[in-house]
Amino acid sequence: xxxxxxxxxxxxxxxxxxxxxxxxxxxxxxxxxxxxxxxxxxxxxxxxxxxxxxxxxxxxxxxxxxxxxxxxxxxxxxxxxxxxxxxxxxxxxxxxxxxxxxxxxxxxxxxxxxxxxxxxxxxxxxxxxxxxxxxxxxxxxxxxxxxxxxxxxxxxxxxxxxxxxxxxxxxxxxxxxxxxxxxxxxxxxxxxxxxxxxxxxxxxxxxxxxxxxxxxxxxxxxxxxxxxxxxxxxxxxxxxxxxxxxxxxxxxxxxxxxxxxxxxxxxxxxxxxxxxxxxxxxxxxxxxxxxxxxxxxxxxxxxxxxxxxxxxxxxxxxxxxxxxxxxxxxxxxxxxxxxxxxxxxxxxxxxxxxxxxxxxxxxxxxxxxxxxxxxxxxxxxxxxxxxxxxxxxxxxxxxxxxxxxxxxxxxxxxxxxxxxxxxxxxxxxxxxxxxxxxxxxxxxxxxxxxxxxxxxxxxxxxxxxxxxxxxxxxxxxxxxxxxxxxxxxxxxxxxx
Amino acid sequence: xxxxxxxxxxxxxxxxxxxxxxxxxxxxxxxxxxxxxxxxxxxxxxxxxxxxxxxxxxxxxxxxxxxxxxxxxxxxxxxxxxxxxxxxxxxxxxxxxxxxxxxxxxxxxxxxxxxxxxxxxxxxxxxxxxxxxxxxxxxxxxxxxxxxxxxxxxxxxxxxxxxxxxxxxxxxxxxxxxxxxxxxxxxxxxxxxxxxxxxxxxxxxxxxxxxxxxxxxxxxxxxxxxxxxxxxxxxxxxxxxxxxxxxxxxxxxxxxxxxxxxxxxxxxxxxxxxxxxxxxxxxxxxxxxxxxxxxxxxxxxxxxxxxxxxxxxxxxxxxxxxxxxxxxxxxxxxxxxxxxxxxxxxxxxxxxxxxxxxxxxxxxxxxxxxxxxxxxxxxxxxxxxxxxxxxxxxxxxxxxxxxxxxxxxxxxxxxxxxxxxxxxxxxxxxxxxxxxxxxxxxxxxxxxxxxxxxxxxxxxxxxxxxxxxxxxxxxxxxxxxxxxxxxxxxxxxxxx
Numbered sequence: 001x002x003x004x005x006x007x008x009x010x011x012x013x014x015x016x017x018x019x020x021x022x023x024x025x026x027x028x029x030x031x032x033x034x035x036x037x038x039x040x041x042x043x044x045x046x047x048x049x050x051x052x053x054x055x056x057x058x059x060x061x062x063x064x065x066x067x068x069x070x071x072x073x074x075x076x077x078x079x080x081x082x083x084x085x086x087x088x089x090x091x092x093x094x095x096x097x098x099x100x101x102x103x104x105x106x107x108x109x110x111x112x113x114x115x116x117x118x119x120x121x122x123x124x125x126x127x128x129x130x131x132x133x134x135x136x137x138x139x140x141x142x143x144x145x146x147x148x149x150x151x152x153x154x155x156x157x158x159x160x161x162x163x164x165x166x167x168x169x170x171x172x173x174x175x176x177x178x179x180x181x182x183x184x185x186x187x188x189x190x191x192x193x194x195x196x197x198x199x200x201x202x203x204x205x206x207x208x209x210x211x212x213x214x215x216x217x218x219x220x221x222x223x224x225x226x227x228x229x230x231x232x233x234x235x236x237x238x239x240x241x242x243x244x245x246x247x248x249x250x251x252x253x254x255x256x257x258x259x260x261x262x263x264x265x266x267x268x269x270x271x272x273x274x275x276x277x278x279x280x281x282x283x284x285x286x287x288x289x290x291x292x293x294x295x296x297x298x299x300x301x302x303x304x305x306x307x308x309x310x311x312x313x314x315x316x317x318x319x320x321x322x323x324x325x326x327x328x329x330x331x332x333x334x335x336x337x338x339x340x341x342x343x344x345x346x347x348x349x350x351x352x353x354x355x356x357x358x359x360x361x362x363x364x365x366x367x368x369x370x371x372x373x374x375x376x377x378x379x380x381x382x383x384x385x386x387x388x389x390x391x392x393x394x395x396x397x398x399x400x401x402x403x404x405x406x407x408x409x410x411x412x413x414x415x416x417x418x419x420x421x422x423x424x425x426x427x428x429x430x431x432x433x434x435x436x437x438x439x440x441x442x443x444x445x446x447x448x449x450x451x452x453x454x455x456x457x458x459x460x461x462x463x464x465x466x467x468x469x470x471x472x473x474x475x476x477x478x479x480x481x482x483x484x485x486x487x488x489x490x491x492x493x494x495x496x
Numbered sequence: 497x498x499x500x501x502x503x504x505x506x507x508x509x510x511x512x513x514x515x516x517x518x519x520x521x522x523x524x525x526x527x528x529x530x531x532x533x534x535x536x537x538x539x540x541x542x543x544x545x546x547x548x549x550x551x552x553x554x555x556x557x558x559x560x561x562x563x564x565x566x567x568x569x570x571x572x573x574x575x576x577x578x579x580x581x582x583x584x585x586x587x588x589x590x591x592x593x594x595x596x597x598x599x600x601x602x603x604x605x606x607x608x609x610x611x612x613x614x615x616x617x618x619x620x621x622x623x624x625x626x627x628x629x630x631x632x633x634x635x636x637x638x639x640x641x642x643x644x645x646x647x648x649x650x651x652x653x654x655x656x657x658x659x660x661x662x663x664x665x666x667x668x669x670x671x672x673x674x675x676x677x678x679x680x681x682x683x684x685x686x687x688x689x690x691x692x693x694x695x696x697x698x699x700x701x702x703x704x705x706x707x708x709x710x711x712x713x714x715x716x717x718x719x720x721x722x723x724x725x726x727x728x729x730x731x732x733x734x735x736x737x738x739x740x741x742x743x744x745x746x747x748x749x750x751x752x753x754x755x756x757x758x759x760x761x762x763x764x765x766x767x768x769x770x771x772x773x774x775x776x777x778x779x780x781x782x783x784x785x786x787x788x789x790x791x792x793x794x795x796x797x798x799x800x801x802x803x804x805x806x807x808x809x810x811x812x813x814x815x816x817x818x819x820x821x822x823x824x825x826x827x828x829x830x831x832x833x834x835x836x837x838x839x840x841x842x843x844x845x846x847x848x849x850x851x852x853x854x855x856x857x858x859x860x861x862x863x864x865x866x867x868x869x870x871x872x873x874x875x876x877x878x879x880x881x882x883x884x885x886x887x888x889x890x891x892x893x894x895x896x897x898x899x900x901x902x903x904x905x906x907x908x909x910x911x912x913x914x915x916x917x918x919x920x921x922x923x924x925x926x927x928x929x930x931x932x933x934x935x936x937x938x939x940x941x942x943x944x945x946x947x948x949x950x951x952x953x954x955x956x957x958x959x960x961x962x963x964x965x966x967x968x969x970x971x972x973x974x975x976x977x978x979x980x981x982x983x984x985x986x987x988x989x990x991x992x
C-alpha cells in the first residue's frame with residue numbers, strides 16, 4: 001500500500017493524538033534540578049515564564065521543590081495521568097522514562113536529551129532503537145536531541161523559550177535543528193511573524209518531517225509551512241508529501257548540509273545523510289517547495305507569505321528619497337524576476353505636480369528627493385501609482401536614520417516631531433484597503449551607537465504600527481523584493 | 497598621447513591642487529539662509545557640528561548672521577582669499593559663483609545644487625557646459641548635483657553629515673550618488689569602517705571617477721578604494737585606470753543601473769548612460785576590480801579589506817554553539833569558494849577534551865554545545881585549531897541574544913555577568929598576535945523590542961572592544977564569509 005495513503009487514511013486517529021500533544025493540560029517534566037542550570041529546570045522555568053496555563057509536574061529522583069512546586073521523585077508518583085512528557089535526563093535513563101510516561105497515559109513526549117544516534121556510537125544507536133520500539137506501543141516521540149515544541153496557543157515552549165510570543169499566527173516550523181527553531185521563533189517574534197506550531201524534532205526517531213507535513217496540511221491554524229531539513233528518512237515518501245501539501249499551503253524549506261563540509265557536519269548533528277546537491281535541486285523542482293537560504297531569509301519570506309495576498313507579482317513601485325536607492329532597488333528587482341516599470345506619462349505628470357523640486361522624479365523609481373514626504377502627499381502618490389495597471393505592489397523605502405542628521409542640523413529637540421509615523425502608517429493602510437494593492441515598508445536601521453536610542457524607539461514604534469495595519473516591514477529593500485518574488489513564485493506554481 | 501599617461505604625468509601639479517581641495521583652511525559656503533532649511537545652511541551647520549577647524553565664510557545676498565558668524569552678501573566681500581567653495585544656490589546662478597570662487601583663489605568647489613544635465617533640459621545641459629568651461633580656467637569642480645566631500649582629517653563633511661566620525665582611516669569612496677555616500681559614511685561609522693576621503697561627485701562635470709582613481713592610487717592615507725558608479729564618461733580610459741590601480745590597491749565597485757529599469761533610473765539620476773550588463777561583466781573581469789552588490793555589502797567588504805591581511809583564504813573554522821549554525825556556515829562557505837575542513841584527528845581529540853558534553857563536536861564546525869564557552873577554553877580551542885595547516889582564519893559565531901533567555905531562566909539580575917566580553921576579546925587578540933591567523937567575530941542581533949536595551953548595550957560594547965583589538969565584527973555569518981572570500985579573491989588576482 002502506498003505510504004502516502006497510509007498517512008492520509010489514518011488522519012483522524014493519528015491527528016487526534018497529535019492534537020493532544022499540541023494542547024496538553026498536564027505535562028510531566030523529567031529531570032528538573034532544584035538549583036543550577038539543567039535542561040529540565042530551564043524548560044520548566046520557560047513554561048512558567050511564558051505563562052503555560054496547564055499543570056506542570058516536575059520530576060527528579062532527588063525530589064525537592066521549585067518555584068513552590070513539588071518535584072516528584074518518579075513519574076509514577078505523579079498523582080494523576082498526564083498528556084505529555086518532557087524528558088531531560090541522561091540518555092541511558094530515557095527509555096524507562098518514556099515507558100513510564102506511556103503508562104501515565106501520555107499522548108507523547110519530547111526528549112531534549114542528546115547522546116543517541118547522533119553520537120555514532122553503538123550505545124547511542126541502540127538506545128535510539130529502543131525508543132523507536134517504545135513509540136510503537138502507542139506513545140509518540142519527538143526527538144531525541146531536540147528543543148521540543150513551541151505552541152503559542154497552548155503555552156508550550158522551546159528550550160529555552162521563556163520570552164516567546166503567546167500570540168498565535170499562521171506560520172508553522174518543522175526543524176531538525178533546535179537552534180534554528182529558537183532563532184526563527186525569536187527573530188520572528190521581533191519581526192512580526194506569528195506561529196501556529198514550531199516543532200524541533202532533532203534525530204526524529206518517531207515523529208518527523210513527512211508525517212508532520214501531512215498533519216500541518218490539515219491544521220486549520222497553519223497557513224504556511226516552513227522547514228529546516230538536514231536529511232530525510234525516506235526520500236520518495238517525503239517528496240510525495242511535499243508535492244501533495246504545496247497544492248494546499250506554501251512549503252518553504254531550508255536544506256542544510258548541501259555542501260561537502262555541511263553534509264559532514266549534518267551527520268554528527270542529527271545523524272542525517274544530507275544527500276547530494278543535485279538530488280535536492282530535483283526535489284525542489286518537482287515538489288514546488290520554495291527553497292530558502294537561511295533563517296533570516298525564512299523570517300522575511302514568512303512575513304510576506306502571511307501578510308501579502310498569495311498572488312503573482314511583477315511590477316513594483318519604489319518610493320523613496322534618493323536616486324541611487326531606486327537604482328539599487330531596480331537592479332535587485334530584476335535579479336528576482338520583478339520589474340520597476342515606468343508609470344504611464346499621465347500618471348507621472350500627476351505625481352510630478354505634487355513632488356518637491358528639484359531633484360525628484362516620478363518615473364518609477366519615484367524619487368521624492370527628501371528623506372520623507374508629508375503623509376497626504378504620500379497618499380496621493382500611492383493612489384496615482386496604483387492606477388497603473390503594470391503595478392502590483394508598492395515598496396516604500398524609508399531611510400529613517402537620516403533624520404538624525406536633520407534633527408542635529410535643524411536644532412530640533414525631538415526626532416519624533418520630524419517623522420509623522422502614525423499618519424504615514426494610516427495613509428498606507430487606507431490605500432491598501434481602498435485599492436487592494438499591497439504596500440510594503442522598507443526601513444533600514446544601521447544605527448548601533450549609544451546615542452541612537454531615540455531613533456531605535458521610533459523605528460520600533462513605526463514597525464509595530466505598520467505591522468498592526470497589515471503592512472509587512474523589512475530592513476532592506478533587497479530582502480523585501482526577494483520575499484515578494486518568493487510569494488509570486490508560489491502563486492505561479494499553483495496557477496490553475 | 498595616451499590619456500592614462502596624461503594623468504600619470506601631471507601627477508604633481510594636479511595632485512597639489514587636489515590636496516588643497518582635501519585640506520582647505522578657508523571655505524566659502526554660498527547660499528546659506530539665516531533660518532529654515534536650505535542645503536547651504538545644512539552644510540554650514542554640519543561643518544560646525546563635526547568640528548571643522550578652518551574658517552567658514554557663509555554667503556547669501558540677503559546677508560545676516562548664522563551662529564554668530566557674519567553672512568557675506570557676495571563672495572567678493574569675503575575679506576581674504578579662500579581655498580574651497582561650497583555652492584548651494586539655484587542652478588542658473590551657479591556659474592557666476594564658481595567664477596567668483598576662482599577669482600578668490602579657490603582650488604576647487606563642490607556644487608550641491610541640482611538642475612543641470614540630469615534634468616535632460618536644454619537649459620540644464622547648457623548650464624553644465626558652462627561649468628565645464630569655467631573649470632578649464634583652473635578651478636576644479638565637484639558635482640553639480642552632489643553631496644560633496646567628507647574628509648575626517650580635514651573636517652570637511654557631506655550634506656548632511658554633522659555626525660560623521662573624525663577618526664581617519666584607510667577607506668576611500670568615490671560615489672556618483674550622494675545618498676550612497678552618506679549611507680556608506682554613516683553605516684561605516686557604526687560598523688567600524690574609517691575613511692580617508694569620501695567624494696560624492698554627482699554629475700561629474702569635471703572631477704570624476706577616472707582622475708580620482710589615479711589620485712587615490714597615490715594618496716598615502718587610502719588603502720582601499722570603493723566606488724559607486726552609474727556610468728563612466730570614457731569607458732576604455734576608466735578600464736585602464738582600474739587595471740592600473742588594482743595592482744596597487746583593492747578597488748571595490750558597485751555598478752548601479754545594470755538592469756533595464758535601473759539603467760533608465762540612472763539616466764535621470766546623474767545623466768549617466770549606465771551601459772549593458774555584459775560590458776560591465778567584462779570590465780570587472782579584465783580590470784580585476786571586485787564587484788559589490790549593495791552599500792551594506794560594501795561596508796562588510798571594506799571592514800575585511802582594512803582589518804584582515806590581504807592574502808588568500810580557504811580553510812575556515814566555525815566556532816559556535818549549535819549544529820545547524822555550523823552547517824549553515826559550511827554551506828555558505830562553499831558557495832563563496834571557502835571550506836570548513838575537518839581538523840586533524842589529533843587536534844580534534846585535544847579540543848574534544850576541553851569541550852562541554854554531550855552535544856559538542858570538535859570536527860569543524862566546532863560546536864561548543866552552549867551559547868558560549870569560558871574565555872580560557874575558547875583560547876585553547878583557537879590555539880589548537882590554528883595548528884591545523886588547512887586553517888587560514890577563524891570565525892567565532894556568538895549568538896549573544898540567546899543570553900536574554902538564559903538570564904530570564906536563571907533569574908540573573910544582569911546580563912553582563914553572563915557574558916565576559918572583555919576577556920573573550922582579549923583572548924582573541926592574544927591568539928591573533930601569537931599565531932597570526934585572523935579571528936572574525938560574528939554577532940547577530942535581531943532584537944528590536946523595548947526590553948532589549950541591555951542586550952543592545954552589550955552587543956555595542958562587544959563590537960567596540962573587538963574592533964579596538966583589530967577583530968572585524970559582522971552581523972551575519974554569510975556576510976562575514978562573503979567578505980573573507982572577496983579579500984581572498986583580490987589576493988588571488990594579485991598573485992605574483
